[in-house]
Amino acid sequence: MDWLIFELMEGIQAGKHPSESPDALAQARRDVRSDRSPEFDFGPTTEAVPISGDDQIEWAVEYVANRLDATLAELGRAAANLDIIVNGNASKATSTAKQGPQEVMIELADGDGSRKLERNDIVAASTELPGLRKELEAWSAQVRGQV
Structure with a gap:
């Protein structure tokens, strides 16, 4: 999970970047669709606001909650794609169809070893993510003295 720590540190150091209002984004979409060059009005500053x-x-x-959610979604899509590659189209009659579909496993390997994930692991982690989000929010409130 060191990658997540590095992303957190970089994000905090980079600060919050200003974003366009929904109206400005809608106008930019209209401009692009009509082959006009979109104009953005960032106001007095476009510099990032420090997070402190x-x-x-x-x-x-x-x-952290959003990044873990996105990572699990990517793993789910990867497992589904690998399932199609390994097992092929379910409607095709193949010799492996007699044996049944093979379980797809993803192995994540790095310098610290490896971790094998099956589809059930990804589903279980996705199911637990809302609980983790609530626990993180409770921890955040406690650390900030709101509890």
């Missing part, structure tokens, strides 16, 4: 104090904790909690 309790905002760092809130930002980190949200980032």
